[in-house]
Structures are given as structure tokens and as C-alpha cells.
Amino acid sequence: MNVPLVITAVIVGLAVIIGFASHGRTTMDLEQWTVAGRRYGGLLLWVLGAGEIYTTFTFLGAAGYAYANGGPAFYILGYGALAYAISFFLLPPLWRYAKRNGLLTQADYFTSRFASPWLGALAAVVGVVFVVPYGTLQLEGLGDIVTTVTNGKVSSATAMIVAFGLVALFVFASGLRAAAWTSVLKDALLIVAVLIVGIGLPLKYFGSYSHLISAVNHAHPGHLALPGSSGVLGVPWMISTLVLTSMGFYMYPQAFMATYSARSTRAIRRNATFLPLYQVLLLLMFYVGFTALLIVPGLKGSGTNFALLDLTRKGEPAWITGLVGGAGALAAIVPGAAIVLAAAALVGRNIYRDVLRRDASERSVLRVSRVFVLVIMAASLYIAIRSPSVIVNLLLAAYDGVTQFFPAVLASLLWRRTSAAGVAAGLLVGVGLVLYLVVSGHDPIWGLNAGIVALLANAVVMVVVSLIVPGRPAREVMAAYRPFTAAAGTAGAGEEARR
């Protein structure tokens, strides 16, 4: 009997059951499906807010990045805390605005705040273009994990089709609830897996972390500082990457949308305050990467993503390999569910309703969105199995790409004059520049993260165009609008008090 295969299958099966069961007795309307009725506080908001901390990208990627590059990997430890500091101030006003105006997707914010469905549609297209490759990456990660832990008994394509077919169905049925409840299982298992391999493996081979670090310093001098073994990722890159990724964290459509599901601004701030502690465990993943560097040397390119799995198979009993495999599979499946939900809702709300059928009812928007869950999942599967190189390029640009929403979101809260034309122009310039720089191999550029350069260009264009074509937000938009402080907008505050 193949123990790792059985354990991995049981864990994935459990997640699928939870995904379907999360529907509960709720009557599924569009608001329930996309933002779970805005009722989340505590645990569910926590795991949604932690969203991308424990995905395949960070779980396997952190160990692999530490293996390949060394010191630059420490950005993965830092950016979440910086992002939560930003979210502490940025998300409450956005949440309040979203609740007042019944927003469900990220692009809804652009449609509503700038009174421009076309801007919303543009934001939806940009969101889908960058988020679908990210979902595809999760799929490929899942395929690789299952193949590795089962010693090739289950092919990567089979694993992808089975797991993501099931994901498509439970997202279709339960929407955000499925992503939230399966996140609980995913995070619990990942924490256990991280603790087992992060403590067990380094100590098994080196006796203590201190011996491990000394051994790495001896064998690979300079690996643990900047630029490490990367050669190009130096101090300016590190600082610009931390700034960029902290701004982009909540700009992913699925992360932005999950914020709407919060019960209150207080719940959002409480989470932002304590979530930084949640990522401290990632440090253990770096130790696994460093251990692998000395114990299973010679992994190259994307092979470094297998550092953790290879080492686990080599140094741990079969049931732990199964547990790590199952946890890793969920680290792919759950973010995949959130991503496909967000992408489908963007298509339904902001392309179908905002542009194609202005008079579409909520029910027909829900129907279209659900159909697009299946369409997007099928497309992702096709792409993951064929894996054309254009997708690889889009993925490299994904984080830098979605971060291009940040200047517009920030300006929309601080500067009344920000206009739809300014935002659209800035977004197009930023996204265009990101794609050009990343695809042409100019990342990093001048020692900086290419995304930051594009972000600055984006912000300048947005401000200049907004000065030429100023925004005139509709009176009702601004009346219900209370940027950073509850006390400042008196009309808004009064209304709040009466509720």
C-alpha cells in the first residue's frame, strides 16, 4: 500500500467534503456566494486574511527560494507584516464604502467610486489576466506535489484534473464559504507540517540551527546575506521588493474581495494587528531550504521547489511524507478556489453586468459567474497541462501586475480629484511597463524590483491625467464616503450612528 498516496487522498477528500458542507442551509444569493453575507469575524476572517501566506508559493517556494538564492528569501518573512500595517489603515475605509454601496468584487470599487463601468471592466480584465496564471501555478504545484509524494504512481495531469474538478464544483455550490472553511483545514495542516519538517529535518541532520547556519556559512560563504547566491538581488532590490509586495498583498482580486466578508472594521483591524505573528513560522521553511542545500545539493531552476519534498521523502517516515503531501495539496487547492471565485465574479459583475447587460438581474449575474467558475477552471487545467511559455511570463509579472491597482486605491481615498481617466491611464502604463520589463528580462532593473519602477510611472501618469481631466465624483458617492477617519465626514458619521 502506498501510504503517502492514501494520506494525501484522505486529506484532499476531507477538504472537498468541507467545501460542499460549508454551503449549509444558506439560500445562495450573489452576496452570500461572493462575500458570505459580510458576516465573518474571528477564525474565518483570519484564515482568509492570511490567504496567501501559506500557499504553495510560500510553503514550497520559501524553501526553494532559500535554497536557490539564500538571503533574498528573507523578504518572504518580512512582506506580510508590512502588508498588514498598510491594511490596518487602508482596509477599514474600503470596507465601509463597500458595505454602504453593496460592492462584491474588486472592480466594483472602481465602477462605483469613479462612477465608470468601463473603468470597472478594465480593472476586471487586468485582474483576470494576472490572477488566472496565478491559479494555474497553484494547479501545477498540486500536480507536482502529488506526483512526488506518490513516487510517480499518480500522474500530474490526473491529480490536477481530479482535484480541481472537485474544487470547481464546490466553489460553484458554496462560493466564498468553501474557500473560507477549507482554509481552516489547510492552515491547521500546514502549521503541523511546517513544525514537523521545520524542526525535525534541520535537527536530524545538524543537531541545532546554529550548527546548520555555521555549516551553510562554511560551505557557501555569503549565501545567507544579500545578494546571496542570486548575484543580482542586492539591498536596493530587497527594499524595493518589500515595499512593492507589501502594497500588492491586498490588491489581488481574491484578497480585496475577501476583505468585504468582514463583519466590522474592528474585526479587520484586530486581524491586521495579530496576523504578522502568523508568518513567523515561515522562518522554519528557510531552515528546511538551507538543510536541503547541504543534504540534497544540485537542484536547479524550478527543481529547487522540490527541495522540501525531496528532503522530506529522504529523511522522514512515509506517513509524514503523506501529511506534507496532503498539506501541500491543500496549499494549492484552497487559494485556487479563492482565485477562481474572484475571477468568475469579476467576469459576471464587471464585464457581463457593467458593460454587456446593464439591466442584468442579480440572479442572472450569479448564474453567469457560476458558469465562469467552470469555464475558468477548464481553461486553467488546459493551460496547466499544456503550459505554454506565455503563461510563465504572465505569472512572473502577476505580483507586479496586480500591485498596479495600489496607486489608484490609495489616491481614491486621499484625493478627491482622482479621475477615472487618470486611473485608467496610470493602470495601462503600469501594467504595460510591468509586462515589458519582466518579459524582456529587465527585472531587476537598475538594481530595483521592476514592479516599483512601473508603479512610480503609473502614479505619475495617474496624477498628471487627473490634473488635466479631474474627477467629479457624484454627490451621492462622496456623501456616503468617509475616508480615513470616522469623525471627519460628519454626514457619514451621523448616518453610521443611526444604524
Next chain:
Amino acid sequence: MLRPAAVGFLPYVVMLVGIPFVNSPANVGGVPLLGLWILIWVVLTPLFLAAAHRLLPRAEREDGGR
């Protein structure tokens, strides 16, 4: 809103500004110095955000949002 923001973003700024000065693989009790520096400010962030929360205007702090 400036005072809470100044307090809340202090770890953010200090972490970044300090990086050039701690860029070393030196082994500090089993953690490379660079990693230790980032770890310290990650762990301190909750303290500063909790302090920022206390400095928020009362209406903002007590706004349950319902």
C-alpha cells in the same frame, strides 16, 4: 490620523532603513543577522499596531461598522 499612522508604520520604516546595516550572514544564535533583523520587526509589528489602535480617533476606534 497622522499620529496613529506614524506609530503604526514605525516598524515598516525601521525594518527597511536598517537593511543595509544588517546585511550579513553572521550567525546570531542560529539565525543569520539579516533574517534576525526582519524577524524582530515582524514580531514587533503587532505591538505598534495595537498602540496605533489606541491613538485612533474615538469614533473610528469604536466603530463596529454595523
